[in-house]
Amino acid sequence: MAQVRPMRADARRNYERLLRVAVEAFAEHGEGASLDDIAKRAGVGSGTLYRHFPTRHALLEAAYLDRIEALAARADALAAELPPGEALLEWLHELGTGMIRMRGLRALLGPAVTEGGSAAATACGDCVRNAAGRLVRAAQEEGTLRPDVEPMDVLRLAHGVATASELADGQGRHIRRYLALLTEGLRPRDADAGS
Amino acid sequence: MAQVRPMRADARRNYERLLRVAVEAFAEHGEGASLDDIAKRAGVGSGTLYRHFPTRHALLEAAYLDRIEALAARADALAAELPPGEALLEWLHELGTGMIRMRGLRALLGPAVTEGGSAAATACGDCVRNAAGRLVRAAQEEGTLRPDVEPMDVLRLAHGVATASELADGQGRHIRRYLALLTEGLRPRDADAGS
DNA sequence: ACCTGAACACCGTTCAAGT
């Protein structure tokens, strides 16, 4: 709650430059983008980067924070205009698409869905988990989502669908279909087996 | 078919040492294991490693070739003792478990399920795709697998399930459950919606 | 024919020196 001490003018300028460059770099080279290169492109010494963002993860988190908040807000918007089941499905599609388009996002969201999560109780993790929680609960009350799955399960499976979809074509063209397969199941719904 | 020229004795010894060490190293450090370290642990110069395995991928492939062949053989064994649907499910479980336990395997099998696959028409890729093809076709004829999914889809989704499962706990404890969710679907089978 | 290891380029991270 206490206002953090405001940064010195040059520090703030460097901080913002680093973030802007980092977003570009992660988009270009994925989560493994060279930190040294980011510092150079931002026109600061490498030490400055480490001062502001002690770990790669901290930089990823700061770089994508607004996208993640937008995603969480999107969950509520979808919940307001669609039936719960469809809202969840559509949100998972946007989440998956985002994780493929913004390659750093996947690496960032990964730790947020691990079991212990002790070290990963990050702000953005909570943000996504809460959004998923609301959509999941609503769909379960509606009866269009199995009652025995938890928000974390759904998030992990969305992660998996994004992985499967990116494997397919390096982009996300199969994501909608794979989400449908996950929703409906690989086993035929009507039991008309036989020739 | 023509027998490749037999390696010189020292070359063959180095080749085998490198493979043995590589399997250990990939298990220990994942697909990113240091190649230099592998060479050192095998007691050879780094140049020797590159002579035998020009790319990391070549080394991964050679290191895991026998496991992949075993996996393919396992597909037929399962097909012989179980109904097609169950055989497919069980095989996917073993495949997924393998991709989590032997961390290099996932990186190796990834390119084998991409669309173009031009550069990835590797021997071990064919091996896995063929095995999956047989199981998928049989299950579809039995009527326990949707007719509109292809072997590649199933392999990619297995990849995704392994990813989701590893995210969960760093091991594969959720894999069976996630495979079941994929098979049955996230939507309840019986439409008893409502309170 | 094959091996070795020095050499080069690159990256992450730290920290003494500067302002």
Place this chain on the structure above:
DNA sequence: ACCTGAACACCGTTCAAGT
């Protein structure tokens, strides 16, 4: 209080020199 950039450790890859 913050920044810089040299310094160190590490890794991948190549290649001239050796056997």
